[in-house]
Amino acid sequence: MAETNKEMRMEELDIDARQYQKLFYKSPAGMLLLDQDGNILKANQAILETTGYRFEEVIGKSIFDLFVEEDYIEEAKINIKKIISGKDLRHITKTRHKSGEIFYSLLKETRIKLNDGSYGILSMQIDVTDIKEKEEKIKYISYHDQLTGLYNRKFLEEELKRLDTERQLPISIIMADVDGLKLINDSYGHRAGDKLIKRSAEILEESVRQEDIVARWAGDEFVILLPKTGSEETEKIINRIITRTNETDTIDIPISIGLGYAVKETTDIDIYKVLNEADKNLYHNKISYGKDKESKIVKSFLDSLGTQSGETKEHVQRMAQLARKVGRRLNLSSNELHKLYLLAYLHDIGKITVPANILNKNGKLTEEEWEIVAKHTEKGRQIALATSEFAPIAEEIYSHHERWDGNGYPRGLKGEEIPYLARIISIVDAYDVMTNGRVYQNSISRDKALKEIKDCAGTQFDPELVDIFIKVILDE
Template sequence: MDSSIFLAAVFIFGVGFSLFVLLISSIIFMLYDRTMLWWKHLLNFSIYTIMITGASATYQVFGGEAGLFDIKHLYAYIIALVVYFFTNVLLVGFYYFLLYKGVLYEIIKTFLKDAMFAYLSTLLLSIVLVILINNGNTFGLFLFLAIGMLLSHAFRQLFKMYNEMSAKANMDQRTGLYSHSYFEEKLDEYMNQAKEKDLALSLVMIDLDDFKKYNDAYGHPQGDRLLAFFGQLIKEECEPLQLFAARYGGEEFSIILPGFTNDAAKEFIDRLRKKTNDTPFEGVEVLPHGCISFSAGIMAFHKDTYDKSQLIDCADRALYKAKSKGKNTVCIYGEESEIPQRLEHDINEIEQQIKIFLSKDVYTFKHSKRVFSYAVDMADVLELNETDRRLLVLGALIHDIGKLEIPRDILNKKTKLTNEEWEIVKKHVQWGKEIVLVTDKYKDLVPLVELHHERYDGKGYPYGLKNIEIPRLVRVLCIIDSFDAMTTERPYQKTKSFQEALEELRACSGTQFDPELVGYFVQYIENKSSSRAK
């Protein structure tokens, strides 16, 4: 409506009067809407000034004269409006391009498509206004302005109502994140954009760990508060990076990360996970990790990903892999260590035994699974024969089985252990040996269970063995076990980074650890990190 008035002023009174009307209306609007930043008011005034000046110059070039409406110069009115229209589209489109990036051509094309009908209406209204003013029909002019104001107000209210309804439909009211249906819609858009522009894109599926246990303990209203609290944590981390976060359903969430590779996504999600672990919330002490925790699966988009359901399914599989590793961890689809098929039966059998840790000490269960993964890789690095490969892999999985005998209050103690408590902890290697020897099937694993705390310099336990007195596979396990212990996260505690842990291994090479095997392990970790970074 304001454009109709500005153009009518140009056609009747000339550019000077039109700019004066613009100035007055801009001042009134600035006083009315003080919430808008001053530079935005100035930007709007500048854009309108350029549009009015351009339209006026065009009108004059094509024979239009300020004053009475002349049907002979209809083309001048039309061309003036076209210039006004395209100037607006270019300037506003460029502004949005600078603000939100993207492709300038696509932004301008969208503006042209959406605004064409509105500007055709603007031309007709401006000509009607010119005729009414020229004919001196004061009552007609009053009716025009009254109808214009009412229509403007009605459209503004309808637009506001539409936005509010759209926002409600697109938002999950409990968490403040986007809804599942809107996530599905946006995932298609992000995938198409990534395919067309050859951009990186990752999808993360997240599931709150043990949410049912919390719900059962405190009731659904408190469970809903936990969901809202977690949703806010996700929102705080995602909004600054313009990531798309949604509640997928129940206690499951999803995040679309445009521009993120697998590794960049994992780094971001691990940071979110650690922040979640370290953020207190009422009653989370009943949960196995003693804090809010989640498991997550990541899948990167590839050009051969033909459908969003394929992307979601792969991210879900990675999520359930993270769950199987003891929860509170992040897995990338397709990057898990491959389990030797010939050992699958034995591995599954031992896993059933160590799953008891899930109810007593979830950290030991997760530690055993990670040490097992490292052992699978190190068996390849060291080119072990079939017998030694079996011993190292199975021994890594079961090496801490003796901790089942340690009292729960000692195992989960957060303060420093007393000397008496430490002596009890040290007995886990002997208790582990006794558990393994219950059946003859795994008795060849006893050295890895009993001796994995021996040191290369002879200062370990239980026997104080040193150097080659310690079996070679045990020396390998000792390095893997220590590395993972150094990099294991616990709530409210700082954790060593991989680089810091590698420096510690180098520093203790020749004292606590076999120097030759440390070299192999450090090189393996560094090679793995560099290959992931490519």
Template sequence: MLKHDKLCQNIVKYSERWYNLDKIDIIRYLLGVSIIVKDYRDLEYSKFERLQQKYVKELFNILPDGVVLVDENNIVIDANPKFLEMFKYEKGELIGQPLDMMISNDINFDEADSLTSMVKNNQLVKRDSKRCTKFKELLDVFITAMPLTLDNQVVGGIGIYKDITAKERADFLANRDPLTGIYNRRYAEKEINRLEKEDKYPISFILGDINDLKLVNDTLGIEEGNRVLKRTVEIMDDVLAKKGIISRWSGDEFLIILEDIDEYYAQNIMKQLREAFKKGKYNDEYPLNLAFGYATVTGNNRSIRESLSEADTRMNRQKLLESHQFKGASMEFLKRIMPEKGAETLEHTDRMKEICRLFGQALDLSESVMDELLLLASLHDIGKISVSEKILIKKGSLTEEEWEEIKKHPEAGYRMVKSSQELSTISEGVLYHHERYDGKGYPSGIKGKEIPLLARVIAIVDAFEVMTRGRPYKGPVSKEEALDELMRCAGTQFDPELVKLFINEINQHN
């Protein structure tokens, strides 16, 4: 009686300390009891024996891994709910059936049979393997199999099956960039830490940075930006051909880790990448521009982290040296997509630039300021890309809601050009080109000379060009009528001094 009382106390103790104990010890203990239950199931149990069986069964049922009990012939005696869930069987389908036949297939049956033989020979087995469900779906499992002995004889066995499919999937996702599928920074940092400990050289690093990704995001949307990232990874994969580890280091930066690659080969790989990206496009029109930097660690008193810093420095230096090339590409890209989006026509842009050039000469603008004015003429309405095409091409008056959406385009355009280093000089002109001289404009309501000069110039040129060109909801007017309207609005909508100069210049050049 005291023996059974002690046993019950131990079961309760194990149940309370489950997460602090080794599962193998618990299962050994539980199945020692289960054998007693099996061999003497028809006997009359005492009060303590029934209590003992109750606790064993409850623990068996709540174990987080699949557990199956077999006899000496590997015939299933019992299986817990987790095992049934994993392998998608009803208990009645399993009991009395050979375990290996139920959860193995032709490919892994011999391996499963070998494991069973080891258990019969009183061996404890631990291994990763694959088993299949009732519906022949393969599961990655970690198997712990152990013999059950009675009087020093193996009378059965127990198998504990941990589903590692989900774990591996979780580990995969934890180390991968969800958008591109390549490794993320977390994994790259782990690899760097490993390389620092292993002290094996040479190791080369290549850093790549996508130029103007934010510009694409702001003008065409996040989806287009995502396509840029995916296309970037495709090109890198083609060039590297599994030679190194590609990781997404930050939003628009990639780190390539090249083990056992010296400086000569690292430079060659970087050259191949540059050539590939010159040819590569993400939408058959807009070229992909990346700046690259590299560094190689040979173990000569320079750490991996110092080399990474050097690669970053070289990459940023290249960005600066080639910025003029990116400026041209960005401008052409933006000018091309504006008519595609219904924002403006190429004819409107060309006429704006022609008029601005005349006006700028009359204002005696410097060459650099003239360049900014012509750029502003091309991109002042870039923010309209964010406006619905239905509104932009609507024939008829706009509703109040539609007008409010239109009024958001200067701020949208400001964000777009501000995100690009080479376009940021025209950001204020884009933001303020719909302000009025009397302070009743938008988006900020500034007035007079508070409005930047180029914004005041563009406001006049744009109004003249629109009036003489016409709108979707209104036909064009003559040059004289347009100039009269400018004069009428001088001092309220437009800078009066600039209006007079503009009228004079237009009349001179017809």
């Protein structure tokens, strides 16, 4: 009876061994049997297919020579010791293909007793490259700004906590924002605004050191984190940003970046107070210099308008000179004269939003094209309102195509409902166009132009202003 039981146990052991062999070699997961030095004793077909080797190329070879990336060798040796001591491991690691290509493997590894009584390692491996790449992509997206590729606010806030230590002192923070983004968005559209943001981000990245962190904070705002950096080095970085900014144009618009910084010198200062101080310094600098920057952007719009339409510099200069003569004849105050002078230059600034092929079309506009052109007064008002210097003439820009009889646009204002300066500039504009012509319109004589304007008194133009304007021209 005892002998029979012994035979049954031996038979069961034989079955277990055969099942183990079948599971090992037929498993869809890659399988390796290793000794405690990492030498390969057995390998199944799945691991060969995954790594690109033949059976005879792996048996007896070390995993360190075939599969383990150099950066992971020390970690792999430590893991082998853990497994041999009886600890099961489950981890993801980089694995080297025969071709040299790197992929990710999920490893489940356990200790196993070998035929000679020593311990080895049974390693099951699954290619999880697709999953790992998706994880890496998700991680990248969660920490990076989609438009610029810079780090985002979430990442920067984590870095502020991580780097807020004594050994990183002094820590400098630069706050930066892109001037005129709303102007660009309103004038050229958000695609152009995005281009401006991306180029500004490139300038910031090009101006800092490798160890510095540049992040998009929000909208047109950026933050630069400078560990182990005091005021002197921070100012050098700011000067590099300014230099690169001055050397760079995009979409025919000068890039302008507002900057402010603060430094954390001691551990007792809250890092967010330093961030707020940098923001306040940025705001102070923008108040001091912002007006000039806004004006430069709008003036660049005028240059752009001149290249894409008949709205030449000479046209607006003639208008400005003539408008000033009319304004003086009307005894306008110096403030009103200045506004009229600006209006002569900027009355059609909204046309930069109109495609050149429509502006210069030699023929009748379609209904759709006319609607696009008609919106230029509203766009012009938006541009003017975005600047402190030109906001006072925003309503006049909006109204300079209104007619005395109420049949103008965009609001159909009538008579004295139309702003006074807009009524003046509409006459000046019409006269200069008639006497100097356009791409789509031949010029006419002074007398014919004056007759045309007189014929339109009471319908298109303010009749009193027409009389005064004619006197100004005849007195020249």
